[in-house]
Amino acid sequence: MTQPKNPVPALRLSGLEKSFGPMKIIRGIDLDIPAGERHAVIGPNGAGKSTLFHLISGHYQPSGGSVRLHGDDITGMPPQLIARRGLSRSFQVTNLFPQLTVWENVRCATLWALGYKYSFWRNVERLADARQRTEEILREINLIERWNMPAGVLAYAEQRALEIGLAIASNANTLLLDEPMAGMSHGETEHMVELIRKVSENRTLLMIEHDMGVVFDLADRISVLVYGEVIASDTPERIKANASVQQAYLGTEVA
Template sequence: MDPSNAPGRDSGAVIETTGLSKSFRGFTAVDGVDLTVSEGDVHALVGPNGAGKTTLFNLLTGFLKPSAGQIRLSGRDITGSSPERIARLGVARSFQITNLFEQLTLQQHVELALMGTTKLGHRFWVSDRVLAKFADRAGELLDEVGLARQRDVPAGTLAYGQKRALELALALALDPAVLLLDEPTAGMGMEDVERTVELVKRIRANRTVVLVEHNMSVVAGLADRVTVLQFGRILTEGTYDEVRNDPRVIEAYLGGESAA
């Protein structure tokens, strides 16, 4: 057996990519990225527009197949695995665009998500007795994201920030070891941003969180480690304080503006 393939080889690394690349018709959006996400960290991916953050995120979750390189999850090679398999291995993601059923209540949403994790799958016809088994856990999850009081309202009536919180509850229903958040505060007002930061602080217990985030005060408040991408490559990496003072990072962000 190739020792580099042994599970748990690098005990602290949950996600490890080597030479990870993705090209779209000759344009390289992610270019030889060696990323290590350590267990228990909140790890932020930042960088100017078009740096390759979303593409990297989609590679990590199997929504895109790499053109080259490898991805390991806790030492297991998952390069080219389907999103379903990666989810089964304990990686859940939230989406930037809310994708909810307007008429279903919050409780129903979470119950269905919980059911989807069992062999019952997403059956349309399930007895009340079976559903009741999920009800308690659904209530707990809604409580965790601060939506306990709205459990019986249709999702369509929620404010934007609350919809994002519901999406988090749906991702948490999978009880993921790794949670990937794609711009969790995008489009939110200041109050919702603060609430989301507090929420992520709560739900990070016992899990690893990777987030793509443009709001630097959110990154400052949450991230143990920050990877800065530019032109599909890692420009630098470190704590928030380390990267924010790095002249290359300042140049990368200002470069876009001065060029405009």
């Protein structure tokens, strides 16, 4: 069957803006991210990368423009409603329930996706589908051996892996990962790259990352954000060769 020439992108940002008082942080971003693409956003500190993620995920209200998720306008929606539409996000700082076990953290995230609402009378231990889905996710993120440990005592890299597990537990089709490699050793980074490669199969990935080796290894396409504007959006090879990008961010040694 012939594919449409312009399929609806997973994410479409149109004229997206964000100001704090007189200060413009995001300055009219237009960006399409096709479904199934691994897309990285890079740029110097203060470029507006985290602000952009806040706008997409509903933590900030835009000052102008729109955000569409698979064609649906999600501009200004609260984060929980955006999450229910299939977009899940991790943060720079791990965001877990440290006193709950690894198993309990993931199971909490699966319940809404499986259709279970809040109830004081339901025995969660008897929910076979939640148990099965929790086990599947823990195996996927390589934490099944840690299932009974409190999340707060996991190693840092394991906590980051668990956070990715929470992101995919909701059956999200679009993942936003904010600096997933931050603070990791070289060995931990290698393991995380493989994990992200695995969990992003058949999903759309939008990632902020400062490790250029990771970016060029993982991303199908890269957008460079400088002073709130996208100055280039292209394949890794073309981004490496882009003189404006080299001058603004990458440096001649990367080229």
